[in-house]
Amino acid sequence: MVQALHALNEIRTGISAEEWQIRVDLAAAYRLVDHYGWTDMIFTHLSARVPGPEHHFLINPYGLMFDEVTASNLVKIDLNGNIVLSSGYDVNPAGFCIHSAIHMAREDARAVMHLHTDDGVAVSAMADGLMPVTQTAMVIQDEVAYHEYEGVALDLDERSRLVRDIGDKKLMILRNHGTLAVGATVSDCFMMLYTLERACSMQVRALAAPALHQPSAQSLETTRRQGKMLMASGQLDQLAWPALLRMLDRKDSSFRN
Numbered sequence: 001m002v003q004a005l006h007a008l009n010e011i012r013t014g015i016s017a018e019e020w021q022i023r024v025d026l027a028a029a030y031r032l033v034d035h036y037g038w039t040d041m042i043f044t045h046l047s048a049r050v051p052g053p054e055h056h057f058l059i060n061p062y063g064l065m066f067d068e069v070t071a072s073n074l075v076k077i078d079l080n081g082n083i084v085l086s087s088g089y090d091v092n093p094a095g096f097c098i099h100s101a102i103h104m105a106r107e108d109a110r111a112v113m114h115l116h117t118d119d120g121v122a123v124s125a126m127a128d129g130l131m132p133v134t135q136t137a138m139v140i141q142d143e144v145a146y147h148e149y150e151g152v153a154l155d156l157d158e159r160s161r162l163v164r165d166i167g168d169k170k171l172m173i174l175r176n177h178g179t180l181a182v183g184a185t186v187s188d189c190f191m192m193l194y195t196l197e198r199a200c201s202m203q204v205r206a207l208a209a210p211a212l213h214q215p216s217a218q219s220l221e222t223t224r225r226q227g228k229m230l231m232a233s234g235q236l237d238q239l240a241w242p243a244l245l246r247m248l249d250r251k252d253s254s255f256r257n
Helices: 002-013 017-035 093-105 118-124 135-139 158-166 186-206 217-233 240-251
Strands: 045-049 057-059 075-077 083-085 111-115 144-147 171-174 178-183
Touching: 017 045, 017 057, 017 111, 017 186, 017 240, 045 093, 045 186, 057 093, 093 111, 093 158, 093 178, 111 186, 118 171, 118 178, 118 186, 135 186, 135 217, 144 158, 158 171, 171 186, 178 186, 186 240
Parallel strands: 144 171
Antiparallel strands: 045 057, 045 111, 057 075, 075 083, 111 178, 171 178
């Protein structure tokens, strides 16, 4: 316990207050992914850019379950995958490949989150991808991009194609692989990812029916415009994120350590 407290204090005193807050938020996002049952053991990643000119970002320590991630054990790395502030753990090279691509190319991508959920992967393998058959899917329909599967993401050459395919959108379905979201903040990114994952789960359940009710073209267009306004407003996370943090604090506040 004494050693753990020493490591926590050493990390916290050596960084800015702004970086510490981002660490707390990112650790919270890991705990929320665990809470919603979206983990794939240790094999997916959420990352956040550290403020400053160095282009450093934070990613999970490879080998820890998501409910073990804390603000102090996140690993700080540079865009070449080199650890610049260690918490005693290594990082996953596949996670580095996908996340560094988006962080390098998008100034607005201060957080990047990637999952392998059952329903997200299922939709990624469907020929039609995410279908506008629920309100949740319709709201984000203009924000979803697609990237073709190229194998386990270890080849750094794939980064240019990831960047090309996501363009300026906030969400991407990695074909036969999973889901990805970007955001200007950790909270924004998480709420975008939450919406995409919910839409995928709803679609998988809806497709169990013998037939689907198709919304009208007018309703699709109306919801598309409403979705664009909602994304621009920032309202997705302004109320929900503080409530999510309160829930985590009631459940287990150790993510703040």
